[in-house]
Amino acid sequence: MNFSFYMPARVYFGENCIRENREALKGLGQKALVVTGRHAAKAVGALDDVTAALEANGQAYVLFDQVTPNPTMDLVYRGAEIARQEACDFVICIGGGSPMDSGKAIALLAGEDLPPERLFTGPYTGRVLPIAAVPTTAGTGSEVTKASIITNDAAKTKSSINYEGIFAAVSFCDGRYTQTLKHATTVDTVVDALSHAVEGFLNVHASPLTDLLAGESIRRICAALPAVAADTLTLKDRENLLYASTLAGMVIANTGTTAVHAMGYELTYFKETPHGRANGYLLPALFHFYEEKQEKKLNQCLSYLGMETTEEFQVQMEQLLGRPEYRLTAEEIRTYAEIAIQAGNIKNCSTAPDKEDLVRMYTRALG
Structure with missing residues (x-):
């Protein structure tokens, strides 16, 4: 070790x-x-x-x-x-x-x-x-x-x-x-924290220590998701979410983020999609990418989420975020993939995608 x-x-x-x-x-x-x-x-x-x-x-x-x-x-x-x-x-x-x-x-x-x-x-x-x-x-x-x-x-x-x-x-x-945050902002930022923990877990730089922190962060966030969706968070819930976010920050401070962030930045830059929401749109597509390439680690991540399949996770994200307000054209997808593949954090994926993989992920999520 x-x-x-x-x-x-x-x-x-x-x-x-x-x-x-x-x-x-x-x-x-x-x-x-x-x-x-x-x-x-x-x-x-x-x-x-x-x-x-x-x-x-x-x-x-x-x-x-x-x-x-x-x-x-x-x-x-x-x-x-x-x-x-x-x-x-x-x-x-x-x-x-x-x-x-x-x-x-x-x-x-x-x-x-x-x-x-x-x-x-x-x-x-x-x-x-x-x-x-x-x-x-x-x-x-x-x-x-x-x-x-x-x-x-x-x-x-x-x-x-x-x-x-x-x-x-x-x-x-x-x-x-964090108590007075608008509901949409709470949702977006919670999904950002979840994305940090998940990306740090499915990461070439992950270690037993970052996995421990990521798992705890994911579990705490998932325990709060029903209250997040219903907009019924108590102060104790919000403290738990802040703690989970800080743990996830410690994870990515050591692992870096991955393709979800690299791809999400284009949605924020070109479509003005809030950062966490952009990540949430793309996370299920990353899970599908890992299904054939990192099955064991992905299944561990799903177990922390309290789920068995990528489809369950996709339904959870759709229930939380709603369906995207836009779809991407084939030209937009190609343009965004060209930009995203140049980002350094692409290499942090436990299996690094190529440009065509990014095209497929954008298409699955928003095409």
Whole structure:
């Protein structure tokens, strides 16, 4: 048995974890750039909790609340410029995937002057501002990953900064911050977390430890799916989902994602499909791909899901997400497959698909 597992983020989990552990912010710096969207972090109380902790610690802060869904390169370069102008020496990201991704990229760009053509490839020098993360959705897992996903118009997709330097130094996970999510957002983000756990399990880099974490994440998510579908989640349910999302984040921090993410980014870029929903449309097609190639591992995954067949899983996803609002043309499928096959995470599949496999998966899911 040989494997490596790396997880440098310190995680504080539970109700009021920011207030009770505010001293953990003291070692990060003297002045924070607080990166968030315009509304959600304020509405759920997360922003108030963060600023109260900073003020109690005697730390200054500047608010950058301009993050929009699917953040662009222009946005993160603008945020980094503000961080430099204001002499901020650490970053706090509050929100779902978009603020987390933005904050990590801003922390990287504020520390070193990277031209756009090197943003996703490096090399990086290691001059990254320390990062604290406060998730307000149970889905992204970004509070414990080394990835930042940014819209890449030049490549007509979303691209990943994949760099150990952008792991959060400290993360605060409080289920209360997810309580006011709209039902559709809850569904989309839960499916994203499930996708992370499943993709990390059906992965060439999977290890006994990541499999253990992925299995626990899948079981907890599946136990909550009836309440997710019915929109009857309790605070305890939401805490369990946030915990499951964090576990899944630890998994993909070590394995990476796979073809579902590579393919899903095209649905988000071209069709504006929310990220988790795009993954949910494609996951059953990935299962069908694995039926002949990785039957034993797929059956293990299905057992964690409490199911016996891929068809059962497909029905579950359709009940949760509904049928897609669009179908793809043959030309769109070819275009998306051409882009997706170039993504590095394709190689993370325990059996790597080729371009024609991607065409078949897109066709099965959305053709």
